[in-house]
Amino acid sequence: xxxxxxxxxxxxxVHGPTQVHIDPGPGALVFSNWAGLSPQRLDAVIVxxxxxxxxxxxxxxxxxxxxxxxxxxxxxxxxxxxIHGNGIGPGVSAYHRGIVGRIEALEPGTAFxxxxxxxxxxxxxxxxxxxxxxxxxxGGVGAVGYTSDTGYFPELGDLYGGxxxxxxxxxxxxxxxxxxxxxxxxxxxxxxxxRPGCVVLTHFGMRMLDAGPEAEASHLEENTGVxxxxxxxxxxxxLAEAIEVAGPRKRDGIRIIEA
Numbered sequence: 001x002x003x004x005x006x007x008x009x010x011x012x013x014v015h016g017p018t019q020v021h022i023d024p025g026p027g028a029l030v031f032s033n034w035a036g037l038s039p040q041r042l043d044a045v046i047v048x049x050x051x052x053x054x055x056x057x058x059x060x061x062x063x064x065x066x067x068x069x070x071x072x073x074x075x076x077x078x079x080x081x082x083i084h085g086n087g088i089g090p091g092v093s094a095y096h097r098g099i100v101g102r103i104e105a106l107e108p109g110t111a112f113x114x115x116x117x118x119x120x121x122x123x124x125x126x127x128x129x130x131x132x133x134x135x136x137x138x139g140g141v142g143a144v145g146y147t148s149d150t151g152y153f154p155e156l157g158d159l160y161g162g163x164x165x166x167x168x169x170x171x172x173x174x175x176x177x178x179x180x181x182x183x184x185x186x187x188x189x190x191x192x193x194x195r196p197g198c199v200v201l202t203h204f205g206m207r208m209l210d211a212g213p214e215a216e217a218s219h220l221e222e223n224t225g226v227x228x229x230x231x232x233x234x235x236x237x238x239l240a241e242a243i244e245v246a247g248p249r250k251r252d253g254i255r256i257i258e259a
Contacts, residue, residue, distance in 0.1 A: 018115030039064035157193025197259025
């Protein structure tokens with residue numbers, strides 16, 4: 001986060017007219033505008049836990065979502081630590097909580113909808129005890145999972161079983177485990193259990209960047225048979241009849257994954 005070797009702007013979900021920003025860390029506002037995704041078109045901001053690389057730009061996106069605090073609109077769905085604090089946080093001020101149309105305090109099992117997209121909060125085990133992952137579904141798209149930051153536990157693969165796309169926060173490469181985070185070795189165990197249609201590795205630490213995320217994704221694919229992609233800044237993923245993964249530049253081409 002501090003060096004910004006990779007951006008920490010989070011994930012923008014677009015489904016028809018519905019737009020949701022997940023885990024808006026430092027740079028979310030700047031890179032939303034850079035990508036032509038106006039934050040004023042947001043319908044929801046989702047924050048999985050109260051660490052600054054996941055919540056830092058939440059308040060400015062909330063201001064944009066509420067039309068500069070002139071309308072109480074949009075949804076803030078966030079871990080309890082972000083909303084109320086649990087020894088960590090809160091990460092969003094009372095003022096900003098007061099200018100959204102709805103607040104969803106997330107804990108495992110919490111279900112809510114934003115437009116035509118259904119979300120369920122999934123158990124995670126991280127240094128913020130309120131951390132949650134997400135499982136979402138939308139008509140014509142199928143199910144998508146997002147682990148957020150979490151340590152490995154045996155049931156984790158089952159929680160994301162059968163999703164079409166699984167986005168995994170894999171901070172460390174093979175042979176370098178880190179407590180309460182995932183490495184490639186642990187990601188492999190999850191993929192073998194969940195059997196998703198496709199995996200995207202993201203949220204890389206320095207050791208992962210030095211090892212090469214693309215090599216780690218290739219290792220995962222070769223050993224599980226599940227297509228695996230290393231996230232890049234500005235990458236877009238379209239879920240249609242196939243999954244289309246496009247890099248930020250035209251010369252990057254598009255990978256078509258039948259899943």
